[in-house]
Amino acid sequence: MWHNGGMSLHYALIGMLADEPMSGYDLTRRFAESLANVWPAQHSQIYPELARLVGAGLIEQAGEGPRGRKTYRATTAGVEALTQWMRGTKPDYDVRCEAGLRGFFLWTLPPDEAVAHLKQDIEVYRGHLAELEDKVETADWTASAGARSGRLTLEMGLRYYRMLIEWAEWASAEIAAGALEADGPEPGTAPVTGKRVRKKVAVRS
Amino acid sequence: MWHNGGMSLHYALIGMLADEPMSGYDLTRRFAESLANVWPAQHSQIYPELARLVGAGLIEQAGEGPRGRKTYRATTAGVEALTQWMRGTKPDYDVRCEAGLRGFFLWTLPPDEAVAHLKQDIEVYRGHLAELEDKVETADWTASAGARSGRLTLEMGLRYYRMLIEWAEWASAEIAAGALEADGPEPGTAPVTGKRVRKKVAVRS
DNA sequence: CTATACATGTAACAAGTTACATGATTAA
DNA sequence: TTAATCATGTAACTTGTTACATGTATAG
Numbered sequence: 001m002w003h004n005g006g007m008s009l010h011y012a013l014i015g016m017l018a019d020e021p022m023s024g025y026d027l028t029r030r031f032a033e034s035l036a037n038v039w040p041a042q043h044s045q046i047y048p049e050l051a052r053l054v055g056a057g058l059i060e061q062a063g064e065g066p067r068g069r070k071t072y073r074a075t076t077a078g079v080e081a082l083t084q085w086m087r088g089t090k091p092d093y094d095v096r097c098e099a100g101l102r103g104f105f106l107w108t109l110p111p112d113e114a115v116a117h118l119k120q121d122i123e124v125y126r127g128h129l130a131e132l133e134d135k136v137e138t139a140d141w142t143a144s145a146g147a148r149s150g151r152l153t154l155e156m157g158l159r160y161y162r163m164l165i166e167w168a169e170w171a172s173a174e175i176a177a178g179a180l181e182a183d184g185p186e187p188g189t190a191p192v193t194g195k196r197v198r199k200k201v202a203v204r205s
Numbered sequence: 206m207w208h209n210g211g212m213s214l215h216y217a218l219i220g221m222l223a224d225e226p227m228s229g230y231d232l233t234r235r236f237a238e239s240l241a242n243v244w245p246a247q248h249s250q251i252y253p254e255l256a257r258l259v260g261a262g263l264i265e266q267a268g269e270g271p272r273g274r275k276t277y278r279a280t281t282a283g284v285e286a287l288t289q290w291m292r293g294t295k296p297d298y299d300v301r302c303e304a305g306l307r308g309f310f311l312w313t314l315p316p317d318e319a320v321a322h323l324k325q326d327i328e329v330y331r332g333h334l335a336e337l338e339d340k341v342e343t344a345d346w347t348a349s350a351g352a353r354s355g356r357l358t359l360e361m362g363l364r365y366y367r368m369l370i371e372w373a374e375w376a377s378a379e380i381a382a383g384a385l386e387a388d389g390p391e392p393g394t395a396p397v398t399g400k401r402v403r404k405k406v407a408v409r410s
Numbered sequence: 411c412t413a414t415a416c417a418t419g420t421a422a423c424a425a426g427t428t429a430c431a432t433g434a435t436t437a438a
Numbered sequence: 439t440t441a442a443t444c445a446t447g448t449a450a451c452t453t454g455t456t457a458c459a460t461g462t463a464t465a466g
Contacts, residue, residue: 006427006452008303015310025417038305045454047419067417067462083313086322091304093329095365098213098297100243103358105220107350108288117291124298145312148385152376153308156369160300163368164361171357180353211425211455230445250426252447272434272445416463426453435444 007085008092009041009049014058014082018074019146021062024050025069034135034150037128037157053078099164103171107180114175118168125168129161212290213297214246214254219263219287223279224351226267229255230274239340239355242333242362258283304369308376312385319380323373330373334366 012035016027027050028043035041050072053059058078062071074082099121106114132154141151177185217240221232232255233248240246255277258264263283267276279287304326311319337359346356382390 008306009453011310012306015313018313023417024419028417035306035309037300038302038309040299040301040454042455043418044420044456051419065417068419069417079313082310086307086310086313087318091307091326093304093333094245094302095242096245096301097243098299100358100361101213101217101240102291102296103361104240104243104351104354105216105287105291106357107354108220108223108284108291113292121296128298142389145385145387146309148389149309149312152311152379152384153305155375156305156308156372159368159372160365163364167361167364170360174357179357180350182350184347184353214425228445229447233445245426247427248446249428249448256447270445273447274445412466414463414465417461419459419461421458422456424453424455427451428449429451430449431447433445433447435442437442438440 008039009045010053011082011085012039012041013046013049013053014074014078016146017059017072018079018082019144021071021073023065023069023071026071034154037132037160038153106171106175111175111178111180114180115172118172118175122165122168122172125161125164129158129165132157132161213244214250215258216287216290217244217246218251218254218258219279219283221351222264222277223284223287224349226276226278228270228274228276231276239359242337242365243358311376311380316380316383316385319385320377323377323380327370327373327377330366330369334363334370337362337366 013027016022016030022030024043024047027046028041031039031041031046050059054061054072057075058081059072060075062073064070102117106117109117136151136154136158139147141147174185179185218232221227221235227235229248229252232251233246236244236246236251255264259266259277262280263286264277265280267278269275307322311322314322341356341359341363344352346352379390384390
């Protein structure tokens with residue numbers, strides 16, 4: 001099991017095309033609709049990558065349609081490369097999330113503005129959550145192996161947004177109770193999680 | 206409130222230096238220790254960015270130490286730019302998470318291997334969770350506004366890993382019960398979440 | 411006929427990773 | 439004296455974003 005630097009889009013495209021032949025346009029829509037929660041990708045990145053995959057023999061053109069539409073499917077070599085990636089490389093567990101990063105700098109705002117910032121986030125998360133909940137109800141999750149797998153990923157999205165909403169509500173309450181001020185939160189106004197240990201950190205010159 | 210394309214590292218560095226003067230080396234450690242959960246960054250990206258920030262007058266050198274060590278602090282202009290970013294630009298809510306992406310392609314593995322894959326993930330998540338739980342206990346969360354804010358971000362990390370562990374356990378059970386096979390899960394062996402509506406998806410030629 | 415959705419691409423740039431490269435200080 | 443840690447940087451490459459550029463089919 002060796003290390004893997006990137007190539008996520010590369011394998012994601014093979015995987016989508018292994019489940020169901022599609023065009024670059026369709027893939028772009030799929031990324032926007034369902035995969036965007038874990039791996040956003042624009043058409044300008046997808047089309048050149050499709051060309052490279054064809055060149056590498058990992059996908060092939062499966063047909064054409066109106067308006068220059070070209071559909072692709074994964075080749076045997078492509079499916080092998082994909083399973084090799086799934087089986088033989090360890091995942092990169094890094095997460096990149098700007099909204100999370102901003103939480104780190106909430107202290108730069110006055111408490112009421114920080115709370116307003118979080119309320120705004122909550123609105124966005126609720127919107128995403130509502131979309132996903134709607135999709136659970138309306139989409140067909142039995143159509144293919146990919147669809148059944150997609151249901152699992154969607155469940156992760158649901159849990160992710162619910163978690164963020166709960167966190168942001170908790171953080172808002174903490175901040176409203178004075179958690180960002182020097183004397184700490186007003187006792188008893190918000191639930192305090194974790195002990196506030198007074199222990200000196202190593203000071204570097 | 207206009208849109209913001211990237212610049213996250215740019216502002217993150219100003220923010221860290223606004224809370225406490227530090228060197229590029231210290232910043233690299235901080236990113237590895239606490240910010241890595243939301244925004245990983247290597248020293249090779251940090252040093253050039255520090256140089257650019259100095260050039261732009263958003264940070265300035267605050268002192269020097271042994272081995273060519275240079276400490277920086279945020280300038281007034283830098284802090285203003287940071288609050289302007291926090292207040293005047295809307296967050297990019299995109300998340301990029303390869304481990305999540307792989308969930309989408311679990312169907313390419315036989316069920317027992319898919320379950321093993323998830324078990325492996327769970328081990329990693331448990332490790333991260335344990336590290337964060339340890340940090341909650343041992344670090345000083347009262348030292349500065351930044352530290353107090355950091356406690357909120359850390360709480361998000363705790364909830365994030367707990368959510369992933371629960372999700373992976375749920376997904377393992379679903380797969381073990383046959384959720385990836387064509388006939389769906391064996392009834393009664395695993396809790397079924399969401400209705401499995403049989404509804405045709407739009408078929409495109 | 412006209413707006414919308416379909417459909418594919420490229421170019422310029424920004425951001426991020428890995429590897430290379432060097433050297434000083436400290437603790438064992 | 440030697441290994442680990444501290445400390446800073448650059449170069450080559452990959453990945454990802456935004457904007458540009460073009461054209462076809464369909465529905466109202």
